Amino acid sequence: MSAAAEDAVTEAPAVEAVPKRAMTLGTGTSLAILAALLIAPLFVKNFIAFQMTMVMIYGIAVLALNILTGGSGQFSLGQSAFYALGAYTSAVLMENANVNYALTLPIAGLVSFGAGYLFGKPALRLSGIYLALATFALAVAMPQFLKLHFFESWTGGVQGLVVMKPDAPFGLPLSQDKWLYYFTLAITVAIYIGSINLLRSRSGRAFMSIRDNEIAASAMGVDVAKYKTLAFGVSAGITGIAGGLSAIVVAFVAPDSYTINLAISLFLGMVVGGVGWLPGSFVGAAFIIFVPNIAESISKGLSGAVFGVLLFIVIFLVPHGARQVAIAAQLLMGKLRK
Amino acid sequence: MSATTKLAVLSTALAVIAASSSGALAQKKYDTGATDTEIKIGNIMPYSGPASAYGVIGKTEEAYFKKINAEGGINGRKINFVSYDDGYSPPKTVEQARKLVESDEVLVVFNPLGTPPNTAIQKYLNSKKVPQLFVATGATKWNDPKNFPWTMGWQPNYQSETQIYAKYILKNFPNAKIGVLYQNDDYGKDYLKGLKDGLGAKTSMIVLEESYEVSAPTIDSHIVKLKASGADVFVNITTPKFAAQAIKKNAEIGWKPVHFLNNVSASVGSVMKPAGFENGQDIISSNYLKDPTDAQWKSDAGMKAWNEFLDKYYPEANRADASVMYGYTVAQGLVQVLKQCGDNLTRENVMKQAASIKDLELGGLLPGVKVNTSATDFAPISQLQLMKFKGETWERFGEVLSGDVGG
Numbered sequence: 001m002s003a004a005a006e007d008a009v010t011e012a013p014a015v016e017a018v019p020k021r022a023m024t025l026g027t028g029t030s031l032a033i034l035a036a037l038l039i040a041p042l043f044v045k046n047f048i049a050f051q052m053t054m055v056m057i058y059g060i061a062v063l064a065l066n067i068l069t070g071g072s073g074q075f076s077l078g079q080s081a082f083y084a085l086g087a088y089t090s091a092v093l094m095e096n097a098n099v100n101y102a103l104t105l106p107i108a109g110l111v112s113f114g115a116g117y118l119f120g121k122p123a124l125r126l127s128g129i130y131l132a133l134a135t136f137a138l139a140v141a142m143p144q145f146l147k148l149h150f151f152e153s154w155t156g157g158v159q160g161l162v163v164m165k166p167d168a169p170f171g172l173p174l175s176q177d178k179w180l181y182y183f184t185l186a187i188t189v190a191i192y193i194g195s196i197n198l199l200r201s202r203s204g205r206a207f208m209s210i211r212d213n214e215i216a217a218s219a220m221g222v223d224v225a226k227y228k229t230l231a232f233g234v235s236a237g238i239t240g241i242a243g244g245l246s247a248i249v250v251a252f253v254a255p256d257s258y259t260i261n262l263a264i265s266l267f268l269g270m271v272v273g274g275v276g277w278l279p280g281s282f283v284g285a286a287f288i289i290f291v292p293n294i295a296e297s298i299s300k301g302l303s304g305a306v307f308g309v310l311l312f313i314v315i316f317l318v319p320h321g322a323r324q325v326a327i328a329a330q331l332l333m334g335k336l337r338k
Numbered sequence: 339m340s341a342t343t344k345l346a347v348l349s350t351a352l353a354v355i356a357a358s359s360s361g362a363l364a365q366k367k368y369d370t371g372a373t374d375t376e377i378k379i380g381n382i383m384p385y386s387g388p389a390s391a392y393g394v395i396g397k398t399e400e401a402y403f404k405k406i407n408a409e410g411g412i413n414g415r416k417i418n419f420v421s422y423d424d425g426y427s428p429p430k431t432v433e434q435a436r437k438l439v440e441s442d443e444v445l446v447v448f449n450p451l452g453t454p455p456n457t458a459i460q461k462y463l464n465s466k467k468v469p470q471l472f473v474a475t476g477a478t479k480w481n482d483p484k485n486f487p488w489t490m491g492w493q494p495n496y497q498s499e500t501q502i503y504a505k506y507i508l509k510n511f512p513n514a515k516i517g518v519l520y521q522n523d524d525y526g527k528d529y530l531k532g533l534k535d536g537l538g539a540k541t542s543m544i545v546l547e548e549s550y551e552v553s554a555p556t557i558d559s560h561i562v563k564l565k566a567s568g569a570d571v572f573v574n575i576t577t578p579k580f581a582a583q584a585i586k587k588n589a590e591i592g593w594k595p596v597h598f599l600n601n602v603s604a605s606v607g608s609v610m611k612p613a614g615f616e617n618g619q620d621i622i623s624s625n626y627l628k629d630p631t632d633a634q635w636k637s638d639a640g641m642k643a644w645n646e647f648l649d650k651y652y653p654e655a656n657r658a659d660a661s662v663m664y665g666y667t668v669a670q671g672l673v674q675v676l677k678q679c680g681d682n683l684t685r686e687n688v689m690k691q692a693a694s695i696k697d698l699e700l701g702g703l704l705p706g707v708k709v710n711t712s713a714t715d716f717a718p719i720s721q722l723q724l725m726k727f728k729g730e731t732w733e734r735f736g737e738v739l740s741g742d743v744g745g
Contacts, residue, residue, distance in 0.1 A: 045440055045441070046436075046440060047437060047439075051433065054433065144522075144551070158453075158454075158524035158527060159524055160428070162457065250432050250458065251432075251458075252429075254454040254457065255454075256426060256427060256428060257428045259427070261387070292423075292425075296422065303385060303423055
């Protein structure tokens, strides 16, 4: 592992400025985790495989937000809208047009990319909390759009749309859940690698220069407007793919699934995972899926309060989320090695 | 003893054991989730989120099963009630349903709440052949034994209620101009559909359909608009908070149409009282449950039993909340089904018994309203009685009406 780059992170605690190489895990660690993820389903029940699939799906959505916020420094509370758009695109194509489920994902991604890019245009004039509010409006509006009478013949209106769950292809001896797990895993890995490469590319550097100092970036010749909208589009597109995956895995879409609560959950996942640290997205996703369950098992009547306390403890102890834990662990390993 | 006799003795012994155990198996049949000592029941409720007010249903059910267990259980078996929170979010419902079936291994998923959450898990539970028993939603589609033999509703569905109003309007006010106010969601639209179906060819009697969002702070402007439309019959499809507002606003602006109020909001304690009794006179509604806040049930035996149960097992319950009565009644329904199952606690038998309830009367139901199911009728309660608000209570009138609508 490249210790020099990691040390730089500990010396720069501000969440806003994450050096690009510190956004990922080392190759060795990544491969070990991938291997573990590949063999894990062989030992667990279908239900656990389903939960792990959901973690990956939410993880992709959190990752998308991370590219936007951690990468280009723009806030969004409207990710649930793009997630819904992707989910509905997939569901409508599968149910009404009989498109193969795997083919619906790139379409879902493109549709959401388009929507995100277009939304990014007017949003250019806004920054910080104002942008957060504008996207918040998007998240609030989305469930009602989905209920509109006009779209009802496609979206099923308030009743939602039930989707057929796909079987494993080529007669593979896998249950539906385990097949979807591997399917999701493949897409997750592709998106993860793609995102890392994006952030390491010329565009990624442009994102980060805008995040760190917009004026300096434009003085250096970065087309601020272009890259800001591009970041929005990419983030929305990836979120849309996550949404499409969720429609396939959950096998049901309804407006109630994509309320503002989802957007806030994704935001929460990003903060808990560590803003700007891509692997943390999946830790954050696990947090938003499992911690409410833990809170509920502690007290049913006060599950919300217990969740709040747990969240508070996490933010208080490790304000930089999973990234901070990972760095601390790495330092400890380094010391032990000496 | 030679080796062969030893072997003979051993094999006879084994044969005896095998025979006796298979004899026992023939009497008692179990699926996952049921044993000699326990029946595991799964449940999903919105304890958090936008519909958390309904969480008391789950709490009431838990309290009722505690009572059943304290009194010795059902045929000697205790009920283990596992209830999870889904926050009224369908993807979470799917996760929780799968947890119940695959991890907790419950016998049935009982009374999960809400139309979107139940739609999300219906296909899954039917493919797993796990009963989705007595779902807590008034949508019409749950009565569909042909396509979904493992799903069964419970309360009268929304459509049959407005159909009953439509029939009443056609008979008593054939020249009415109807104004409708409905909540813009599945519940509101289901009601509206029932009304239109009930009016049949005379749908044109509806002069104005106004919808409001559940997030709206008030509905005053809609009421003003409805009055301006010249409607003389008002069909009020709103949840309690808005129903009270509507009744009040009607009185304020002096609009006095024939007012039909859906039974979702027919509570004396949470609607009629806050709206002002004088404003609510002569409003027509319908119900199948006894309203605990209605003084006429004070000395009723069923109501007394309910009060005793709450005193002992759920003292902090809000007795003005119709959901408490609902949870109590549906829990009784489940206990009845499990009793009928006897020692044959397979999922198939649970559905079979649930589909063969005959004229069951429960303490919380209005006199004359009975639970009835059959292999082709998966709508346990489908009777309602019309009632008119007089003084400070609902006065029931006419016969108990049936409005079975298939899914």
